[in-house]
Amino acid sequence: MTDGSSLRERLIDAGVDLVLSEGSASVGLRETARRAGVSHGAPRRYFPTHHALLSAVARRGFQDLGARFEAAVAGTSAPRGQLEALARVYVGYALERRGMFELMFRHDLLDSTPQASDQPRLRESTLPLFGHITELVARCRAEQEDAARRTDRPDEAVPPPAVVAAALWANLHGVAQLWAWGSLQLALGEQPLGSDPDHGQRDRIIAAVLDAHLGPVTP
Template sequence: MTDEGSLRERLIDVGVELVLSEGSGSVGLREIARRAGVSHGAPRRYFPTHDALLSAVARRGFEDLGARFETAVAGTTTPRGQLEALARAYVGYALERRGMFELMFRHDLLDSAPQVPGRSRLRESTLPLFRHFAELVARCRRPDGPEEAEAPPAVTAAALWSSLHGIAQLWAWGSLQLALGDPPSDGEPGDARRDRLIGAVLDAHLGPVPS
């Protein structure tokens, strides 16, 4: 990697660290320059706007999430099993890396035109993940099922995604724990309770697993 490329990556590294430790509101060009030990104007060579910088940081988040998805489904062969593994990885990532997770799904960044020549819009990092969800939803459906009564796979995938996003956000706020009883009277650990919620969401959108 060239020195210029190395500096660009170092600036993104600093941005990622800031997002994870202090949230996306802390990420500014001047602060990143200060922490990277370069002049205040240096980041402008690579990121002409604040949104361009945030987009580059968020892209790292999607790369990380994609790698976790690959690990989660390794050895899982059924579409339903893969969806459940992806769902758990998604909620787990959201809770572990809250600042990055919130940044990644900012629509103003996802829908913005590329700020740097030769680089695609950030949404191009998101749509393949969603299409994969929709493909798995389609494969989960029974071949002899009543297709006319079912929503298109993309609609069901969007509803499923929304439910998982809601679990992640409400769990992070403590709302679900309150609703379910915190501390739980049965002694069930938090991870297990979240997994039960994820299973209930899959059942609601896809139907129960055939016995």
Template sequence: MSQEPDTSLRERLIDAGVELVMTEGTAALGLREIARRAGVSHGAPRRYFPTHHSLLSAIARRGFADLGARVAATTEEATTPRARLDALARTYVGYALECRGMFELMFRHDLLDSEKNAPGGGGARLRESTLPMFGLFAGLVAHCRADEGTPPDVAAAALWANLHGVAQLWVSESLPLVLGTHAAGDTAGDAGSGRRLPAPLDALVTAVLDAHLGPVKP
């Protein structure tokens, strides 16, 4: 008789990977180290994940689920589309600061472009995990955008690209360098999950939103 896969062990391997990437970054995500942290032999992950990348893909999906839950929590309390978009933007950028390793893993092209790394070896690509959040972006932008001539999905894509670039350039300390500030320091604005954005970064997020949507009218 064939033995059913131990789903609890599969989840334990993913849990170990999530803990590693959150505490030590993507460089620590070796197959042997994940297995060691999960308390299994180094060959055990192959029973559940055909490749190293398929395990990393499963870990990255946890990141998308976590970010989605944070976005849902912070936008739920907002009373207007612009307020919801403000909350979404700050939660997205805040997640990049708080969960740097996971954020990097979630947007690894070698993972996102590979169908074989989806659960079961087929199905949706990892990159499609971004679609629900992009749909939320596009829906809110459609209610808030200043330029009525630009299709909502194009405007939303431009806004997302701008916010993602700000997040990456801030984490790499390129923006703090050119602004003459520090990546840490005074904070302002709700980044979601209890962390507040550094004040210069919060100002950048506001500038991005105003550039794409126009300033908030009194």
């Protein structure tokens, strides 16, 4: 690794630390340089704009989340099981790394230009995650249609897999935010923060979300 790439990674490391400890609003070029122990002008060599720095930090978040997704689905091949595993990881990540989670999906803040010659635009690099969810939804749909044919149940008109995946994603994102704020716990009559250490209630909500968008699991 060259000195330049080492410094670039140090600056991103500092930005990640700031996001996790203080939120994305704290990630300025000067503060990131101070946290990395370099001159305040150093970040401009690698990140010409504030958005470019935020995008590099967010890319780290997507790499981390993607690795967690891969580990979560390693033990199951069933599409419904994989979706449930991904959903649990998604909500868990949102609660564990709140600052990063809030930044990652703020595409109104993030740069749309490539950050290096070998990297796509951040907005484009996030699409495979959604594409994977859409693929799993389509596989669940195919299994449901096959089961319907075997039992002579008429097929129901349903939205395309991408629309279902988008609604499922939005629902899970809302669960994550409302749980982080304590709102869901309050609605369910529980302690708003620090409750449900075994994630039982949270997992039941996630299961209900999947049932709502994919239909209940049939024997």
